[in-house]
Amino acid sequence: MLDYIVVGLGLSGLAISEGLINRKKSFLVFEDNSQSSSYVAGGIFNPVILKRFTPAWNAAEQMETALPFYRNLEQKLRVKLVHEWNIYRRFHSVEEQNDWFIALDKPKLSSFLDPEIQKNTNPNLKAEYSLGKVLKTGNVDTVKLLDNYRDYLNEKGHFENEHFDYSTLELNQGYIQYGDIQAKNIIFCEGFGLKKNPFFNYLPLRGNKGEYIVIHSEELQLDFAVKASVFIMPLGNDLYKVGATYDNKDKTPGVTAGSREKLVKELQKLIRCDFRVVDQVAGIRPAVSDRKPLVGTHPEISNMYCCNGFGSRGVLIAPNMAEALLKNIESDNSLHPEIDLQRFTKKHFKIN
Structure with a gap:
């Protein structure tokens, strides 16, 4: 038995x-x-809800357990799984910059937010009000x-x-x-x-459908992730993951043209260079009320x-x-x- x-x-x-x-x-x-x-x-580990500059639920405790868990699996399976890189939150206004500094004073956030505002040096990224750097972030190759x-x-x-x-x-x-x-x-x-x-x-259990696209762009040359209205995550070889949508009504498993158009439109607001969509993927997240x-x-x-x-x-x-x-x-x-x-x-x- x-x-x-x-x-x-x-x-x-x-x-x-x-x-x-x-x-x-x-x-x-x-x-x-x-x-x-x-x-x-996306497999991203990020302890901060970047829309509102608030800590994710039990984020610090989860980080302490999760990262050693995946490191041990790297050793067991003999594959590279954990990739550490920084996420930069694009500010849309001076007010958002001020909100960042207010968040720095919160004990649950202070260790995850860089106090220094980062000037944008990438000519293909639109970031008039600069960027906020989130620390201790990266992704697991799920x-x-x-x-x-x-x-x-x-x-x-x-x-x-x-x-x-x-x-x-x-x-x-x-x-x-x-x-x-x-x-x-x-x-x-x-x-x-x-x-x-x-x-x-x-x-x-309420499903939230999420879709993302993968783009190819030789011009973008982005070596960090950016969070704005959409998320851009470098994959290497001039490929980037862009997403994700949230839809709590559509429960079909396949990708949709509407989501692709929405992601492309939001991406065009964020970058200045040409790109082409090479893939699109959808999944339903198991979310609770x-x-x-x-x-x-x-x-x-x-x-x-x-x-x-x-x-x-x-x-x-x-x-x-x-x-x-x-x-x-x-x-x-x-x-x-x-x-x-x-x-x-x-x-x-x-x-x-």
């Missing part, structure tokens, strides 16, 4: 899997490639991470590339039966796919769990939430009320 079945191998399923390996637990992951948000994510980790799990016999059929899951006293597989516990890490999960679809994760135990099934709802900051949040859930299951540590999915039980769950 296995200790765990894990459903989904995005950032959440990966972090859960790594936690189980560290605890020497037996498990099997089911993944059918139906959810793409972890793959299309595509390389997930592809390599999948191969790793497959080699270890922990991976099944198939659709998980909820209808064949049998709940027994003390264990779960799925086909010929028996497991003591099951954890669902399906991202927006949770909406189709009959055990957890009562939870208020109160913008906090969904972690914890099913209200009626004591060995069934959920680890989900990370929104657009999954790279930072996933390692922390996975560890919190596994400590809750294995060591009976309490979950913080902010993340515990039981906060929605009374209002949303109908007792059978």
Whole structure:
């Protein structure tokens, strides 16, 4: 009998899997490639919400856990995953410059914001009011991470590339039966796919569709990321990722011409040089109504769990939430009320 079945191998399923390996637990992951948000994510780790100059939720704590987590995976998988570079926030006015200095006085932000305003030296970047430099930022190559980790799990016999059929899951006293597989516990890490999960679809998960484009420009010559109305992230070889859109109504998985046009239009407001779009990608972020994760135990099934709802900051949040859930299951540590999915039980769950 296995200790765990894990459903989904995005950032959440990966972090859960790594936690189980560290605890020497037996498990099997089911993944059918139906959810793409972890793959299309920018993978950016940034502790500051740059629209309002406010700290992201639990950002400092998440940074302390997440970066060592991905560094360890670099060593294990023998691939480069973590790239450190600076994000520059383009100021739109003198008032925004003043807001930056006000934010510097906030204890949760002071270590992440450079007090010196940066003059723009790139002739192809429009930044009349200069730039603010965010410290301790960069990105994790989520595509390389997930592809390599999948191969790793497959080699270890922990991976099944198939659709998980909820209808064949049998709940027994003390264990779960799925086909010929028996497991003591099951954890669902399906991202927006949770909406189709009959055990957890009562939870208020709201998908936000995000699209980005990849452009090629030999003239731009940008060696740092810029946040304005859109985000520009250098990829190397004169390629840049530009995004992302936010749409909480469209739940279709494919890219749209409207989003492409919107991103191109916003980019033209930010740069002066020619470029061409070479790719476009879309994914649905699993966001929650109160913008906090969904972690914890099913209200009626004591060995069934959920680890989900990370929104657009999954790279930072996933390692922390996975560890919190596994400590809750294995060591009976309490979950913080902010993340515990039981906060929605009374209002949303109908007792059978």
